[in-house]
Amino acid sequence: MAGERTDSAGGARLALIETGIRSFxxxxxxVGLREVALEAGLTAGSITYFFGGKKGLVAACDEHVMAEVRAQLPxxxxxxxxxxxLRGDAQRHLANLEYLMRALRESPAVLAEMEELLTGxxxxxxxxxxxTPPDRVELQARAAEVVRRSLGIAMLDHALEPPRTAADLAAFVTSSRDLSQQLASELATDSPP
Known part of the structure; x- marks a missing residue:
């Protein structure tokens, strides 16, 4: 959609969100608003119109990526x-992952939402x-430990060798899933963290 002018309001809004995800x-x-708007084939004023400014665009990008995570995770x-x-377009998933990794480092709100989702x-x-049925407080502490370790390793793996292809993405997601399950299994039998 980059470089094309989008005629419908919903299409223009979505184009700005998807372009924002890729750019950020x-x-x-x-990244400046003009750069995002230009890549989307729109004007910087359209960002102000749809989102009230850059902060609103970033919030919409956060919401969009987290909705994708919630949809794909099960x-x-x-x-x-x-x-x-993963269901859907690999290039979109690669862009979402790149955005998510950056947002986890730079956005306390995205980090908190991701921690809550993964802790569950x-x-x-x-x-x-x-x-044996674990104590609820102990269970939460162990779950938080699994999330911290899993996210930390996933972020390090991504920083060292970010996925570039659909096959790389599948391998990255698989190793992150398997690591989380392995950590949960180990912590289920260990003493409290």
Whole structure:
């Protein structure tokens, strides 16, 4: 959609969000509004019109990426396949991942939302892996430990070798999923963190 003028209001708004995700993910949150608008084939004024400014565009990008994460996560976690598969366009998923990794470093709101989402997942993994029902407080502490370790390793892996292809992305998602499950399994039997 880059370089094309989008006629519908909904299409223009979505074009700005998708372009913002790619631009901010690739170059950071210091990217100017004109650059984002130009890549989307629109004017900087359209960002102000739809989002009230850069802060609103970033918030819309955050919301869009986190909605994608929430939509994809159940399929990734429940997959019985050795390699996780994402539904939809690989290039969009690569852009979302790039944005998410940057946002986790630079946006406390995105980090908090991701931690909350993944802590719920980790609690379920720990409950499943535990031989005895864990205490709720202990379960939350162990789940937080799984999330911290998993996110930290995923962010380091991404920084060292970001996925560039659909196959790279599948391998990255699979290794992150498997690591989280392994950590949950280990912490289910260890002493409290």
């Amino acid at each position: 993910g690739r170059s950071g949150f210091g 399929a990734i976690l429940s997959s019985r396949k050795k390699t996780a598969r 997942v980790a609690c379920r993994q720990l409950e499943h892996a535990s031989t």
